[in-house]
Amino acid sequence: MDGLTELTDKVRAHFSAGGASLDHSIRLDLRGEGVIRVEGATVSNAPDPADLVISVSRKDLEALAQGKLNPMTAAITGRLKVSDMGLAMSLMPQVKALLEARTGEA
Numbered sequence: 214m215d216g217l218t219e220l221t222d223k224v225r226a227h228f229s230a231g232g233a234s235l236d237h238s239i240r241l242d243l244r245g246e247g248v249i250r251v252e253g254a255t256v257s258n259a260p261d262p263a264d265l266v267i268s269v270s271r272k273d274l275e276a277l278a279q280g281k282l283n284p285m286t287a288a289i290t291g292r293l294k295v296s297d298m299g300l301a302m303s304l305m306p307q308v309k310a311l312l313e314a315r316t317g318e319a
Contacts, residue, residue: 217247224249225256235307237264244270265304266296
């Protein structure tokens with residue numbers, strides 16, 4: 214698997230290449246391996262507060278991005294935690310784009 218720097222670079226490239234940006238800030242907490250935070254089109258590894266915090270292991274993040282793990286199943290079993298489920302649901306297309314950027318798929 215990629216290191217945190219490579220993951221961050223993939224997400225950053227996604228947002229800079231397509232002119233994409235998020236309406237809310239999202240922090241992806243990789244459970245002890247670091248964080249990737251996106252606010253607008255700015256991507257960093259700052260552990261600053263965010264509107265939505267998604268906590269997931271890198272292994273489960275990979276499985277989610279590849280469609281091998283259902284997000285609802287992951288949430289119910291505690292493998293995926295979100296700080297605000299309502300906001301997560303409303304941002305699903307943007308979160309999906311973020312996951313796809315992580316794996317280089319689109």
